[in-house]
Amino acid sequence: CVERSLDTVITTLAVxxxxxxxxxxxxxxxxxxxxxxxxxxxxTLVLTHQPTHDTVPHGPWHTLNIDTLQTATTTPDLDHTLARLPRHLDPDHACYIIFTSGSTGRPKGTTVTHANVTRLFNAVRQRLP
Structure with a gap:
């Protein structure tokens, strides 16, 4: 949850x-x-920066303000959460989840895998050298 900026690119790559x-x-x-x-x-973790930090709702997730690099909530199990991340990345693993409003007005998530992104980049590479 960061404003569109270089921080968006950096946090996306970090994730x-x-x-x-x-x-x-x-x-x-x-x-x-x-x-x-x-x-x-x-x-489990929401990355923010100072301008957006207070916009993130409270929940069972941790928030991390990248401007201060301090956790905004008590995080005794954050290391355990990070340790559970997969060590091997499979093309079928989720890359990102994008939400649309859906026909009911409730946001619906669509999962895009690393293989999906790779196919997209390969498809547009020839058109956008």
């Missing part, structure tokens, strides 16, 4: 390098929508 799943949260989303999305994906 992917840690074999996590990136879920973009728009800072303009209502709190209940963000809470639903984070609950739906089973989020």
């Amino acid at each position: 992917l390098m840690a074999h996590g799943v990136y879920v973009p949260l728009d800072t303009a989303f209502p709190t209940d929508r963000m809470h639903h999305m984070l609950t739906e994906v089973g989020a």
